[in-house]
Amino acid sequence: MTTAASSPSFSTCDFCDAHKGDDQGELRVLPPVFQNYGGVVSFCGPVSTVKCFEDNTQVKAAVESPGQGRVLVVDGGASLRRALVGGNLAMAAAKNGWAGLVVNGCVRDIAELQTASVGIRAVGLLPMPTERRGEGRSDVPVQIQGVWVRPGDWLYADADGIVVSGRPL
Ligand SMILES: O=C([O-])CC(=O)C(=O)O
Numbered sequence: 001m002t003t004a005a006s007s008p009s010f011s012t013c014d015f016c017d018a019h020k021g022d023d024q025g026e027l028r029v030l031p032p033v034f035q036n037y038g039g040v041v042s043f044c045g046p047v048s049t050v051k052c053f054e055d056n057t058q059v060k061a062a063v064e065s066p067g068q069g070r071v072l073v074v075d076g077g078a079s080l081r082r083a084l085v086g087g088n089l090a091m092a093a094a095k096n097g098w099a100g101l102v103v104n105g106c107v108r109d110i111a112e113l114q115t116a117s118v119g120i121r122a123v124g125l126l127p128m129p130t131e132r133r134g135e136g137r138s139d140v141p142v143q144i145q146g147v148w149v150r151p152g153d154w155l156y157a158d159a160d161g162i163v164v165s166g167r168p169l
Contacts, residue, residue, distance in 0.1 A: 008044050012160045015169050027169075030162040031145045034102065037113045038090065038120030043100035044156040045071045047149060047164070052136030054082040056089070056129075062138065063089050067098030071119070071155045075142035076105025078123060082130040085120065087112025094118040100157060104144035119157055 012029075019027040048070050050058040054077075062072050063085075072093070076084045085093075085101055087109035093101055093116070100119025106126035107113060113120050139151040147164065149155070154168050163169075 008042060010042070010044065010156055010158065010169070012156055012158050012163050015156065015163055026165060028147045028149075028164045030147050030164065032161060033123055033145055034121040034162060035124065036121055037107055037110060037125070038100065038118050039114055039116050040100065040119045042158040043071065043119035044154065045069045045099040047071050047073050047151055047153045047155050048139055049073045049075065049142045049149060049151050050136055050138055051075045051140050051142050052084070053077045054079050054130050055133050055135040056084045057132045057134050058136035058138050059084050060089060060132070063093040063096060063098060063101070065096065067093060067096045069097060069099050071100045071102060072098055073142060073144065073149050073155065074101065074103045074105065075144050076103060078145070079105050080124060080126060082106065082128055083108035083126045084130060085122070086129065087116070090116040090118060090120060100155075102144075102155065102157065102162065121157060121162065
């Protein structure tokens with residue numbers, strides 16, 4: 001596992017220490033169900049979203065466009081039947097400057113994901129790809145694992161977990 005030279009320096013634990021009295025939902029912590037599969041462990045950036053179900057058309061379109069340091073949060077409805085990201089899309093995301101992908105669903109091609117210079121978190125590995133039918137929506141608010149994530153939020157992921165905030169931390 002490699003960490004990009006430009007890997008940001010922050011601590012999700014420190015963020016949570018500073019916000020542990022916050023009951024306004026300014027800092028949201030994603031449940032610990034996301035595994036780390038990418039070549040970058042710590043990543044952060046402003047959020048873009050895709051909402052889809054067993055169809056990664058919009059995920060492909062997003063990672064093939066300039067990422068500009070953003071984190072793509074994919075609400076795949078936690079499907080355990082199709083993989084929304086594989087080696088090709090991971091490489092595209094790295095090449096186009098995405099900081100990371102957080103997938104509420106499955107990914108595949110673990111050997112290729114681990115060599116991609118991009119953060120990749122997902123619920124699980126699964127070898128079956130989607131069939132692209134042009135479905136899905138981009139940049140809508142999504143609720144993943146019970147937590148709201150909106151386009152323009154900031155997401156921070158490190159070895160301890162993933163937190164989301166309405167403003168940069
Ligand atoms: O193309 C897909 O649907 C997913 C995949 O396997 C890849 O990204 O390599």
